[in-house]
Amino acid sequence: MTSRSPRDDDGLDQSLDTIMKERRHLINLAYRLLGSLADAEDVVQETYVRWYAMTPAQQQAIAAPGGWLTKVAGRICLDLLGSARMRRESYVGEWIPEPVPDRMEWATVRPTDTAADPADRITLDESISMAFLVVLESLTPAERVAFILHDVFRYPFGDVADIVGRTPAACRQLASSARRRIRDAQAPTRPTSRQIAVIRNFKQAWEAKDIGALIGFLDPAAVSVADTGGLVEAGARSMEGAEQIAHGLVALVSRLPDLTILERMVNGRPGLVVQQDGVTVSVLALEATDDHITHIWAMRNPEKLRPWRVGVQD
Structure with a gap:
């Protein structure tokens, strides 16, 4: 290699x-x-x-x-x-990838960030977005390894073959299949500055417990998934539709007093961190279009939140 x-x-x-x-x-x-x-x-x-x-x-x-x-x-x-x-x-309940801890606030993100050229290969930053990691879960193990090693880390197929235990030609086919499935499943990447605007409006409506405003900032077909590992109460672990999600979010902040919602980067994208008495109790990765939030992945499993409580990993 x-x-x-x-x-x-x-x-x-x-x-x-x-x-x-x-x-x-x-x-x-x-x-x-x-x-x-x-x-x-x-x-x-x-x-x-x-x-x-x-x-x-x-x-x-x-x-x-x-x-x-x-x-x-x-x-x-x-x-x-x-x-x-x-x-x-x-595993008890929904399983979602573990979010990467990051202390960076949105204010430190360059407002001129734009979407990558679709013709470009996946970058390291893009390859840790929650939406990307969720799509990877649909791949076979061999497809995932071949794609990540070649398309993300730029290893030649000869080296990939040595790991996967197949021929370079077979690994090329695995990566091509993975690339096609990822392209079909992923939504276009939006400018970071636009994502920030949409998610900030959503955060303010959530803090105000304004169900009507929340519904307006959510896509009508939005999906929310919570990973609790069966260790904390989460209400409905999966919710679909703007109205159900909005009511669920307001119920959460009403049930848990003294919550603070922070603007933080989560897996390289604008996200939200929910703290209670200074302790992180939930990390939300979000996917937003130009006008609405389409997906929410809420990590509430305390075992998966340990890195967010002890400090940022390098």
Whole structure:
């Protein structure tokens, strides 16, 4: 696999620093493959366990440690994806990808941000949006790995084949199939500045418990999904239609006193963080058109909110 970590100047020892520099890359890769920070961190830990289980001589024989680490992490993720559907069958309620913590407020986002050229490949920032991660859940494990490695991280199909265990031509077909399904499922990307305007109006109506205004800011066919893991009360976990969602949101803030709704970036897009007594109790990723909010993904599972309570991951 393509090298990402050069050997030390003496050509012999791979320093701890050299190997650990790959951690962020591996976390980024594993998160996009699995949709879970906790699982991504477990994958990276297991990858390093396998590296340090080798003798120094075995480590020194690897010309591209970064490529070796990526290969091992990719294979672990592929195995986990294969069993993920079975594990999620026992999950209580709806399962949605784990939101990435980010302290950035909307005010720090450039107002001139515009949608990417549709002809461009998926960028790293786009590949962590909640809408994108949700679509990835519909792919087969092999399609997901081939697409993420090639289209997002730019690995050649020869390297992808080494991880997926298929020929480069087969991996090319997997990525093409995934690309087609993602293109058919995704809504066009809107300018960040426009998303901010729509979601801010929605936030203000929610704070005011103005059901009529909320309905106006929601698409008539809007969908809201809440992931609680069965650990907190969430009312209806899935809601469809502007009226039902608006009533559900107002009921939530009426039931839980002293809530604060913060404007925060969630998975690279404008989102909302709900806190009670300074503790994050819900993180909302939203998808907005030019005028209305079409999707809300509400993470309320306290286990998946731990990174939002202890600080931002790198």
